[in-house]
Amino acid sequence: MKPITNLEPTNKSVIGHLLQIPVLVAALGYLVDMYDLFLFSVVRVPSLKALGVDGDRLLSEGILLLNSQMAGMLVGGIFWGILGDRRGRLSVLFGSILLYSLANIANGFVTSLNQYVILRFIAGVGLAGELGAGITLVTETLPKEIRGYGTTLVATMGVIGAILAYFMADLFDWRISYFIGGGMGLLLLILRINVMESGLYVKTKQRVIARGSLAMLFTNRNRLRRYVQCILVGLPIWFVVGILITFSPELGKALGLNAPVVAGKAVMLSFSGQVLGDIVSGFMSQSMQSRKRVIRLFMLLSFVFMLVYLLVPINDLTVFYAVCVCLGFANGYWTLFVTIAAELFGTNLRATVATTVPNFVRGATIPLSSLFVLLKPSLGTIYSALAVGLVTLLLAMAALTRLDETFKKDLDYIEEA
Numbered sequence: 476m477k478p479i480t481n482l483e484p485t486n487k488s489v490i491g492h493l494l495q496i497p498v499l500v501a502a503l504g505y506l507v508d509m510y511d512l513f514l515f516s517v518v519r520v521p522s523l524k525a526l527g528v529d530g531d532r533l534l535s536e537g538i539l540l541l542n543s544q545m546a547g548m549l550v551g552g553i554f555w556g557i558l559g560d561r562r563g564r565l566s567v568l569f570g571s572i573l574l575y576s577l578a579n580i581a582n583g584f585v586t587s588l589n590q591y592v593i594l595r596f597i598a599g600v601g602l603a604g605e606l607g608a609g610i611t612l613v614t615e616t617l618p619k620e621i622r623g624y625g626t627t628l629v630a631t632m633g634v635i636g637a638i639l640a641y642f643m644a645d646l647f648d649w650r651i652s653y654f655i656g657g658g659m660g661l662l663l664l665i666l667r668i669n670v671m672e673s674g675l676y677v678k679t680k681q682r683v684i685a686r687g688s689l690a691m692l693f694t695n696r697n698r699l700r701r702y703v704q705c706i707l708v709g710l711p712i713w714f715v716v717g718i719l720i721t722f723s724p725e726l727g728k729a730l731g732l733n734a735p736v737v738a739g740k741a742v743m744l745s746f747s748g749q750v751l752g753d754i755v756s757g758f759m760s761q762s763m764q765s766r767k768r769v770i771r772l773f774m775l776l777s778f779v780f781m782l783v784y785l786l787v788p789i790n791d792l793t794v795f796y797a798v799c800v801c802l803g804f805a806n807g808y809w810t811l812f813v814t815i816a817a818e819l820f821g822t823n824l825r826a827t828v829a830t831t832v833p834n835f836v837r838g839a840t841i842p843l844s845s846l847f848v849l850l851k852p853s854l855g856t857i858y859s860a861l862a863v864g865l866v867t868l869l870l871a872m873a874a875l876t877r878l879d880e881t882f883k884k885d886l887d888y889i890e891e892a
Contacts, residue, residue, distance in 0.1 A: 547599020607830025752807015
């Protein structure tokens with residue numbers, strides 16, 4: 476059966492396809508999504524200090540806030556994923572943008588730690604929906620020969636959002652930075668005019684079949700295996716982001732650097748590297764016509780730079796920041812990882828998978844950071860981080876080996892109940 480798309484036939488240029496409104500809205504939505512997601516990493520210390528938190532509590536309360544945000548993303552990933560397959564990709568895309576934009580603005584008004592915790596949870600719920608819905612919409616809208624370029628554009632714009640968070644926080648007070656993020660999201664909602672729903676989803680919706688059913692993922696051994704393996708493939712990315720970069724000030728101190736690490740700068744530099752990594756991995760995937768081979772290469776790079784970060788005796792702060800850039804570059808397979816998740820499942824479960832998988836990976840920050848803290852008294856700061864990192868990489872490599880290649884896969888199919 477020939478796939479349905481929302482685009483004109485293949486005589487249009489690649490650029491013409493990428494400039495379609497659904498692709499642009501998904502890309503800009505992810506820019507705002509990532510701005511808010513990583514703004515907290517940038518303003519963690521100054522915002523907590525403004526609320527009267529200092530000393531050793533900066534780390535413990537920072538972990539509490541980060542875990543609250545990630546818990547919200549776990550809840551939101553399930554909610555938005557199911558909604559995306561039952562009500563459509565666009566309902567999730569715009570609903571999530573509205574929620575995290577309003578939560579962003581509310582974050583700028585917090586006056587207590589308890590308020591901050593609650594609002595980071597709500598923001599997490601909103602942030603959970605945009606990437607999965609956007610990637611699903613793009614993969615179902617673009618021809619299979621160039622959909623890798625579309626997902627690369629989405630991810631690249633997202634990483635630019637993370638870099639923008641650093642500069643806004645550097646130029647403005649942390650409260651104003653939150654207001655800016657919320658305002659950008661609300662402005663983006665204006666672009667929803669004339670955005671078309673995925674043709675594949677519209678066709679599937681006309682059929683009497685189960686859509687957005689979590690039970691279908693857990694009652695079939697083959698589907699469950701694919702689902703868990705997709706999650707495991709993404710773990711190293713969030714280990715780097717959630718531990719090595721977010722807690723770089725604490726790790727830098729343990730490494731004996733000659734000056735304190737500025738968390739916001741580490742975030743900005745690592746995501747600058749990821750911009751390049753996303754672009755390179757996307758083009759490599761198109762050139763090699765493979766998702767898996769490129770992901771494996773980037774995992775190996777991540778392993779190398781992780782060892783350099785934690786074990787090579789680096790005293791100079793500038794060199795440390797350069798390693799953060801390299802770690803970010805190695806994280807550049809994030810888009811390919813989410814794209815594989817979308818491509819591995821049928822249209823009636825695609826949004827559920829593409830939305831829940833990255834959020835379960837993000838939510839893995841909770842057990843990963845907990846394990847890091849648990850091992851810290853016996854192994855020390857550096858070796859506890861190394862132990863957690865090695866576990867995530869080994870699990871990811873094993874899972875990737877067993878996944879199917881999806882580069883040329885036709886997405887016009889459904890999962891049978």
